[in-house]
Amino acid sequence: MGQQYLFWFAQVHDDFRIPELQSVAEIHGFDLHIPQDLDASRPFCILELDHEEHARLLARRCILIRSVCEFYARGSTYEELHERVRQQRPRWSCYIEDTSFKFIVTAYNHTIPQARQREVVESFSYMDFLGKIDMKSPEIIMTCFEEYPDKHGTTRPKDEGDGEFKEVFFGRLIEEGSARPLVKKFDVKKRLYYGNTSMEAEISLLMANQTLAAPGKLIYDPFIGTGSMAYTTAHFGALVFGSDIDGRQMRGKDKQPGIIRAASQYGVAHCIIDLCTFDVTRNPWRCGELFDAIITDPPYGVRAGAKRLGRKSRQDKEQPPTSPQNIAFRRPDDQPYIPPTKPYELSSLASDLVLLARYMLKPQGRLVFFLPTVTDEYEELDVQSMLCDGMEIVANSLQNFGSWGRRLITIRKATTEHFAPPSFEQLDNVAHIPAHKDFREKYFQGFKKSDVEQISELSDQG
Amino acid sequence: MVRLITHNLLACHAKGCTSNNFPLQLKDVQVELRDAEYNADFLRGFISRIEWPALVDAARQLGDTSLPNEPPEMMDDDFLQKLHHVLLEIHIEEGAMICPNCAHVYPISNGIPNMLLAEHEIG
Ligand SMILES: C[S@@+](CC[C@H](N)C(=O)[O-])C[C@H]1O[C@@H](n2cnc3c(N)ncnc32)[C@H](O)[C@@H]1O
Ligand SMILES: [Zn+2]
Numbered sequence: 001m002g003q004q005y006l007f008w009f010a011q012v013h014d015d016f017r018i019p020e021l022q023s024v025a026e027i028h029g030f031d032l033h034i035p036q037d038l039d040a041s042r043p044f045c046i047l048e049l050d051h052e053e054h055a056r057l058l059a060r061r062c063i064l065i066r067s068v069c070e071f072y073a074r075g076s077t078y079e080e081l082h083e084r085v086r087q088q089r090p091r092w093s094c095y096i097e098d099t100s101f102k103f104i105v106t107a108y109n110h111t112i113p114q115a116r117q118r119e120v121v122e123s124f125s126y127m128d129f130l131g132k133i134d135m136k137s138p139e140i141i142m143t144c145f146e147e148y149p150d151k152h153g154t155t156r157p158k159d160e161g162d163g164e165f166k167e168v169f170f171g172r173l174i175e176e177g178s179a180r181p182l183v184k185k186f187d188v189k190k191r192l193y194y195g196n197t198s199m200e201a202e203i204s205l206l207m208a209n210q211t212l213a214a215p216g217k218l219i220y221d222p223f224i225g226t227g228s229m230a231y232t233t234a235h236f237g238a239l240v241f242g243s244d245i246d247g248r249q250m251r252g253k254d255k256q257p258g259i260i261r262a263a264s265q266y267g268v269a270h271c272i273i274d275l276c277t278f279d280v281t282r283n284p285w286r287c288g289e290l291f292d293a294i295i296t297d298p299p300y301g302v303r304a305g306a307k308r309l310g311r312k313s314r315q316d317k318e319q320p321p322t323s324p325q326n327i328a329f330r331r332p333d334d335q336p337y338i339p340p341t342k343p344y345e346l347s348s349l350a351s352d353l354v355l356l357a358r359y360m361l362k363p364q365g366r367l368v369f370f371l372p373t374v375t376d377e378y379e380e381l382d383v384q385s386m387l388c389d390g391m392e393i394v395a396n397s398l399q400n401f402g403s404w405g406r407r408l409i410t411i412r413k414a415t416t417e418h419f420a421p422p423s424f425e426q427l428d429n430v431a432h433i434p435a436h437k438d439f440r441e442k443y444f445q446g447f448k449k450s451d452v453e454q455i456s457e458l459s460d461q462g
Numbered sequence: 463m464v465r466l467i468t469h470n471l472l473a474c475h476a477k478g479c480t481s482n483n484f485p486l487q488l489k490d491v492q493v494e495l496r497d498a499e500y501n502a503d504f505l506r507g508f509i510s511r512i513e514w515p516a517l518v519d520a521a522r523q524l525g526d527t528s529l530p531n532e533p534p535e536m537m538d539d540d541f542l543q544k545l546h547h548v549l550l551e552i553h554i555e556e557g558a559m560i561c562p563n564c565a566h567v568y569p570i571s572n573g574i575p576n577m578l579l580a581e582h583e584i585g
Contacts, residue, residue, distance in 0.1 A: 216504040239504070241468075247574060255572055260463075270498045273550075274468040278577035282584055286473040286484055290511055309584050 019395035069171030193258030382434035390415030463573025491557030
């Protein structure tokens with residue numbers, strides 16, 4: 001039996017919490033048992049670990065961890081909590097004699113007035129700590145968390161509902177989440193080079209953790225754009241390869257490519273192995289099984305439409321005038337000849353990406369990418385149906401924007417078989433039509449039900 | 463950029479160009495040397511993916527003759543250091559890569575190769 005630990009999570013991306021813990025445990029090669037009934041939408045959770053060191057490793061790498069405590073007790077009232085803390089005496093009695101300490105009383109979704117914070121601290125006086133109180137650098141920090149129900153994400157005024165918490169937790173702090181400050185470090189606005197497709201820092205970091213990025217690994221972004229995930233992946237020690245159909249996205253305006261400038265800012269320029277301009281559906285890779293992971297935000301047309309080499313078919317001309325596809329593909333600065341491109345429908349792009357990953361990844365390698373989807377229409381089958389033999393889902397985390405959302409999908413190559421490169425031929429008779437099909441059109445029509453149906457009828461014929 | 467590791471992984475992919483399309487020939491190249499972080503495990507893991515004669519040839523063309531004709535049985539540190547230098551520290555900044563079979567020219571500018579095909583070259 002291991003020890004129990006209390007995890008406190010940042011108040012964001014709750015669907016990403018457990019996958020991140022599991023990935024970081026895998027990076028460090030230990031097992032993490034997640035109870036079936038765990039409610040990961042709550043900001044506190046209790047997990048059993050074999051070693052305290054594992055808790056520390058998680059807190060140093062998981063972006064979503066605020067802190068980890070040795071867990072003593074929880075309760076729906078303070079009476080209940082104190083009774084259980086008393087029962088746990090053998091766990092904390094070693095600190096009674098001569099350990100400097102401090103108490104922290106804090107809350108989720110609420111600010112506890114100072115006076116009551118003091119009351120709470122005093123209510124623990126039966127613990128009888130004899131060491132000195134040290135507010136600056138105590139040997140131990142005891143933490144008490146009150147969890148309040150979510151009131152539409154707003155913190156309430158100081159006194160409103162004070163004390164009406166859902167549950168209270170108590171433990172000894174063992175490590176603050178030290179990876180969380182990376183969200184500031186990789187802030188897009190402070191980056192020397194970025195564009196309107198750049199991925200926000202926090203998500204880029206979460207994605208990098210899903211790839212199991214570490215020194216000695218080689219990771220590929222086939223739609224690298226301005227390189228947001230290259231920096232976070234390289235920060236964790238991996239070597240990164242990137243390509244994009246549009247050289248200007250990677251270069252920017254200066255002589256030195258924008259991605260290299262931004263990577264230098266983060267001290268990881270030497271980890272960017274190379275950047276190449278090509279259409280990933282017409283790629284020059286000599287062989288497969290090169291990469292430990294593929295990390296990417298595929299183009300789904302809201303900002304940067306998917307395109308591939310080839311002439312548009314006639315029916316594509318009837319697109320709404322606001323569509324980015326109608327803005328002519330301007331001349332890239334790095335080539336004398338601009339090949340024509342045609343749009344690339346999202347559901348075929350997604351299944352092509354899985355096939356490409358199966359070819360390009362080493363066994364056990366991971367594909368980590370976003371799939372936008374229409375919230376009301378999404379079914380589990382949408383994700384299942386883009387898989388192919390040998391590829392299995394590891395995680396599927398929703399970032400919800402209301403009528404639409406995007407899912408961060410993590411897929412593992414669970415086979416050592418060798419596969420041929422994908423043909424990137426459009427399949428004509430697909431058995432299941434996923435809700436992300438024709439996502440771009442649905443997006444520009446505001447996901448109106450009737451329109452959505454019309455579109456899928458249209459594309460069924462086409 | 464365009465390190466020799468990359469040069470060793472790219473083949474001409476023009477329509478119908480499926481044999482003698484690798485290695486791409488280097489033309490009018492400008493080279494820069496830059497330090498990279500040495501990682502022996504990465505090199506040991508990657509060596510099976512390398513087309514050895516192509517790597518040795520490319521390195522020699524650029525004036526580095528440190529690699530043996532065959533990869534040695536014993537991958538000691540001395541060898542791995544040389545391999546590290548050739549694979550990761552030699553950067554082609556300008557010039558072109560040309561297909562030995564169909565003569566397609568893939569230009570390199572500011573370290574980024576343009577591997578896009580023209581319309582008549584896609585299958
Ligand atoms: C959503 S953006 C990726 C943004 C990137 N994560 C960043 O941080 O800027 C998608 C990228 O895919 C590129 N793209 C579109 N179609 C492509 C294709 N067929 N092959 C390669 N790249 C493509 C676009 O030029 C665009 O830069
Ligand atoms: Zn050729």
